Amino acid sequence: MIYLGVDGGGTKTAFVLINDTGEVLARHESATCYYLSVGIEAARNVVLNGISETCHRAGITPDDISFTFLGLPAYGEVSADIPRLDALPQPLLSAEHYRCHNDMICGWAASLGCRDGINVVSGTGSIAYGEHHGRSARCGGWGELFSDEGSAYWIGCQALNLFSRMSDGRLQKDLFYDLIHEKYPCSSDLDICDLVFNQWKGDRGKIASLAPIACEAAVAGDRQTRAIFFQAAKELALMVDTLRGLLEYGADESVRVSYTGGVFKCGDVILEAFAYELSRFNGNYHISLPEYHPSLGAAIYAAKLNGHPLSEQALAKLSFGGCNEQ
The missing domain is CATH 3.30.420.40 (ATPase, nucleotide binding domain)
Known part of the structure; x- marks a missing residue:
């Protein structure tokens, strides 16, 4: 077959x-x-x-x-x-x-x-889905305009906000600011608006492509971009724990959890934070590689x-x- x-x-x-x-x-x-x-x-x-x-x-x-x-x-x-x-x-x-x-x-x-458990996706968008004893449920994934928390698009939007704050002085400039200038050279920081709104026309895939740059900065020690990934991990862990209840796992029952999507290629900066956030819930979670x-x-x-x-x-x-x- x-x-x-x-x-x-x-x-x-x-x-x-x-x-x-x-x-x-x-x-x-x-x-x-x-x-x-x-x-x-x-x-x-x-x-x-x-x-x-x-x-x-x-x-x-x-x-x-x-x-x-x-x-x-x-x-x-x-x-x-x-x-x-x-x-x-x-x-x-x-x-x-x-x-x-x-x-x-x-x-x-x-x-x-195809075995019982929960998978969380953090690619261009984000969503979690699980099955348990014939039941199935999803959490998140309501679209990029008001959801997709923890996704590459969401990280890209947070990173753009971070760049704007670094640029006008609300936050101290750090490595991410320099990396954006290396990737998209411009005479004025405000040209980032032209890039995102006019050239990219708000395209979700192009905005999501900023996530690897934010990841590079976070891995190199930029604490403000690391904070974005910590918040992303918190959002993704919340989806998983919510699904645990929807799928009616027992209080002492172990839950297999895995993950897919490009954001997880950032490695420990997201995976360690994700594991930590899951550990803060009362569930017995076992995280495994895809x-x-x-x-x-x-x-x-x-x-x-x-x-x-x-x-x-x-x-x-x-x-x-x-x-x-x-």
């Missing part, structure tokens, strides 16, 4: 084909399918072209795919749009051979191997939806083959 996983994100969409023995048959990566940003037709083109290209690389046709799971950004957040999102893979895939849902499931399935890349999670979930979950041997092979992709 052959399974296709599609992991849609705020800045890119990843496609991966696997078989039931744990072999990766083909991969493809393209632009975002975040339809609230690019529009439904652009999202459809990304999905259809991506399926076609991935199948071409594997030397198969879409009809050869046993089941597909498509994790789509913002799926389910506008009820009226669900039928249109569900139709995105047509006519390449027949309705009985695929399912669409929110991309948060890709991160959960990947990080925990087991698979999110796109593999989508394919693993496709096998589960098809009624033929991958064997431990197949999962082990996927883990070995995908270990360099985290």
Whole structure:
């Protein structure tokens, strides 16, 4: 059997084909399918072209795919749009051979191997999702305008605020201020407004790209940017602890927790803070490294939806083959 996983994100969409023995048959990566940003037709083109290209690389046709799971950004957040999102893979895939849902499931399935527990995502946006004894729940992920706390976009916005305060004297200038000038040379600090509002037009992906610069400053000892990551960790830990209650974990029951998304590539500056914030709650949390890349999670979930979950041997092979992709 052959399974296709599609992991849609705020800045890119990843496609991966696997078989039931744990072999990766083909991969493809393209632009975002975040339809609230690019529009439904652009999202459809990304999905259809991506399926076609991935199948071409594997030397198969879409009809050869046993089941597909498509994790789509913002799926389910506008009820009226669900039928249109569900139709995105047509006519390449027949309705009985695929399912669409929110991309948060890709991160959960990947990080925990479709086992009970909670996964928190901090990429361009942020969200947490978990499953426990047949129950499922999500927390966060209400969008960048008033939510997505702890995400790269949120960190980027906080970093821009920090730069403005450093510039006009409300805060002391530190390494982050210098790094922004190195990355975006300008004759006046106010030109940052032109960059963000006119050149970037407030694009969430471009604002999120400031998070690695903030991370660089934080790792190097800039205490004010470190404070941003500490607050991000606090927000992400709160999502996890809230889900613990929603999923009805017992008071003494251990909860497996994992994570996905580019913000966690900042390493200890976010991970140690995240672990510390979780420890402040009363829950018994066990944090583990993500087991698979999110796109593999989508394919693993496709096998589960098809009624033929991958064997431990197949999962082990996927883990070995995908270990360099985290």
